[in-house]
Amino acid sequence: MVEFGPVQMVAIGFPDAQKLKGDLLRELFALSEQKFIRLIGLLAVVKDANGMIESVQITELSDADRKRLGAAAGALIGLGAARGKGAVAGAKAGAKAMEKEFGLNQQQIREIARNIPNGTAAGFMLVEHLWAKKFKEIALAQDGVLLANGFITPDSLIALGSELAEGVKAAEKLTPA
Secondary structure, three states: OOOOOOEEEEEEEEOOHHHHOOHHHHHHHHHHHOOOEEEEEEEEEEEOOOOOEEEEEEOOOOHHHHHHHHHHHHHHHHHHHHHHHHHHHHHHHHHHHHHHOOOOOHHHHHHHHHOOOOOEEEEEEEEEEHHHHHHHHHHHHOOOOOOOOOOOOHHHHHHHHHHHHHHHHHHHHHOOO
């Protein structure tokens, strides 16, 4: 059984702090209720016109899930840093860190908010894709092997098109007429 699905981090800025509320949050919670996603963490930071900061953090993880996720993330980081022994040490450190707090501490929130202009807001989300978790379980049961994974955004396609156009122009200059 696959314990966690892929996790995506999304950061969104809002030039009008009032627009952080409403439809966007309703849609996020609707996706969660329908079990398409699980909200691992949400941090909303609002900076009013006078520079006063308000923040809210939300998670749907139980304490046990927070600890398991911390251990899994720590193990993977440790594995990359120092192979087997690093994975064990990383798992222990990750689980321990998740026991104390989840998300960002007040100092980290203040640092983020410093970079947000007055009268604006920002939302930071860690979202687990539950639909992909079930999909992966089925693929693994059928001996499937992941060959590639990633998100392709419209902006990345536009950038790719620009790069391809530049490449074609350069190639045309090199090719005799």
